[in-house]
Amino acid sequence: MSTQIERERESETETESEADAVTELPSAQEARMRKKAEARADREERAREEAQERADAEDSYHLKVFRYDPEVEGKMEPRFDDFHVPYESGMTVLDALIYARDTFDSSLTFRHSCRQAICGSDALFVNGSQRLGCKTQLSDLDQPVRIEPLPHSEVEKDLVVDMEHFYDQMESVEPYFQTNDLPEGELEEQRQTPENREKVKMSTRCIWCGACMSSCNIAAGDNEYLGPAAINKAYRFAMDEREGEDMKQHRLNIIEQEHGVWRCQTQFSCTNVCPKDIPLTEHIQELKREAVKSNLKFW
Amino acid sequence: MSIYEHDVIVVGAGGAGLRAAIAAQEEGADVAIVSKLHPVRSHTGAAEGGINAALRDGDSWQDHAYDTMKGSDYLADAPAVETLCTESPKETIQLEHWGMAFSRDDDGRVSQRPFGGLSFPRTTYAGAETGHQLLHTMYQQLVKRGIKVYDEWHVMDLAVTDEEHPEERTCHGVVGYDIQQGEVAGFRARDGVIVATGGLGQVFDHTTNAVANTGDGVAMAYRAGVPIEDMEFVQFHPTTLPSTGVLITEGVRGEGGILYNEESERFMFEYGYASNDGELASRDVVARAELTEVNEGRGVDDEYVHLDMRHLGEERIIDRLENIVHLSEDFEGVDPLEEPMPVKPGQHYAMGGIETDENGETCIAGLYAAGECACASVHGSNRLGGNALPELIIFGARAGRHAAGGDVDEAEIPTGKRGEYEPGEVDTPVEPGAVASTDAVADGSGERAADGGVTAETGDGSPSDVLERAVERQRTRIEWLLNKDDGIQHAEIRSDVQQSMTANVNVFREEEGLKQSLRDIREAREAYRDVFVKDPSRTFNTDLVQTLETRNVLDLAEAITLGALAREEFRGAHWRAEFQERRDEDWLKHTMLSWNDGTPELWYRPVLLEGESKEYEPKVRSY
Structure with missing residues (x-):
């Protein structure tokens, strides 16, 4: 079977509310479940x-x-x-x-x-x-x-x-816009070229469904691997010219970590399953190249 | 009993809820969001078209306000509309500063396009996925600020005190049901509760709304005593895909898309529905035109019309409307680059909702509402395309600031039974409201227990006492629903009501149909007394959650129909066979409904047409 089903139920809700009517929950619930099972059988x-x-x-x-x-x-x-x-x-x-x-x-x-x-x-x-x-x-x-x-x-x-692990990975890459170049006025826009907007467009389409992460063999074997969705999220900001060069460097440092982009073995499984057609593998590869370029520059 | 405590509790995590939470935190409040969906699953993400904001030379907030008042068919309140239009530029650019990926012009500024009913192309957009970009941009800010989210918690009830008049009551928190674990818990709000639960499209059969849009917040506030306003005004979007109700943005027509009937006639012009603006007339006008074409035998397959955008060319379509190509292919099997898309009107938006002032405050102290669930009112009897997203962020932010104790200007719009109002009357074929009974806990009749009002039990009346009693009542209700072994299931009740609403309370409304719908709803209410939840599980019991939602659907279906029956005129989205004209002398007033402990009471409040510096004189509304 492709799905693992080990599951230990935590029982903190019971301990927290022992003083209440909930104490009788297990047995009452068992009885209810039995009764329901019988009642619904012929229905x-x-x-x-x-x-x-x-x-x-x-x-x-x-x-x-x-x-x-x-x-x-x-x-x-x-x-x-x-x-x-x-x-x-x-x-x-x-x-x-x-x-x-x-x-x-x-x-x-x-x-x-x-x-x-x-x-x-x-x-x-x-x-x-x-x-x-x-x-x-x-x-x-x-x-x-x-x-x-x-x-x-x-x-x-x-x-x-349970989506918690997926959400944790998404949120570990500082998935929010950061810039030091904000215009002064509250009505003044930060300019962005249509070309740069086009550059990040596909990466902004992610709907956090988790299909890519689930398809990824590397993520299956390395629980700390950021995974395609989170790396794509980092790409979305790293490639946005409004954030500026310093921030880009900071973002490359994040995705270059031990469980970051270098783990990807370009199997394209994430790209194949993405329902929004985001070229995830390409984005990961591009970040690898950017990281190498910037390392050479700083070296 | 688990009680979580914060300064401000926001219910719902779509555009309005997220913006409210950010604003409350900026005022220094400890804020938490309680939502039945994870924030990025919210239906704000499905909004396509854009955000109206007067950003450019040649445009002004005054023009935006004028268009909005006209679009509302003079049933919006001017102070709310002017608040929307003056604050939209600032809030829209705030989104830009948070990194939102707007479409861009060659000079690098955010792009704007024409939309229905607008005198200037001021709809600021991000492709045909503006809502998705807005929702994710704001969720990013939430993550950045570390705001606590209790996701997959279904809020069942508001914890409100039990004074006789709603205007004397106070809200101290909410009761939540943890969908993942099956626990009922209290959320105590020291300073305020903000309801931001979005739409109620699931009241209808054919809707652009998500399955989660069951109007929970509106129904909860209604039962807690807050009046609900202008519920009969429901927007039917003229371009939805026939088989699923998936929305095709007005942006298609904004970019030049054309509507044709079966005879390939451009009916908006050829039959005089909107001789000036054609396809870009207001949504109610286009929706009626389409259904008239179908009813007169000129519809395609007797069901829909065609929306053609092929002449725009592939490059422009992909640049500005790419998402539409995917939606049409995936959900209707039609490639709009090759053939016209079939479209028909579908329920899209509720103009009415929880009565608030322009600061998002209701008549109950400590209780606020913002976004689609609220009615300030900025949309009156018809909402303009591109005005929903600015409403979310502007009134979300104002409610958040106010709830957190920030400085706000005193509201000009009165709430509750204060200021000017008059009693109303409507002749119904059956009694509306709660089904009288002492034992139907799930229905919430008799004892106010099950729908979570406050009974006159003993207790010290302190905020935590009010909350604990509310939690206890909801726990009893859950146990009752889970323990019941037989009866009727929610899916059947819900589906009957949805079908009746789409048959009788749709774009065209007739007295007999409205009365039939009230009878159907009554029958559904009776049936709901016998509802049971078959799934006995405490883990992710969607059977239970949908059963709770269905109760909300019933209350709102009834409110919409009551308003529709009472309003004897044709205004905006509300069309009546028997009354074919807008009747300003009698009906420049909001329809108000108070739950009144299960015996709904109808009354009216005059519309406020007086703006800051001008009066919006009702004119003939032609496009």
């Missing part, structure tokens, strides 16, 4: 039969979806569930997941929000490749469509992974 059976009839009658897509919940009986051991979703023209992987959740199993869990490839919530591992669910047409995929959480991340539940 689900009926729903499944009906949906199956519909799916048989129509053109349908077969999904195999990864399931895991650290605290729900039957889901603690990871498994795949099968869903047969009636196909409509233009249907995406996200549409199919929403249909499956709203029709068959409301506990099917995945992040999603904008439905238009800008919020970056729904990067998934679909038929062995990192993709945004909302941007992937079912008609482009072989069946059964296998949908898993992003590899190399801790799974929280079903298709939801």
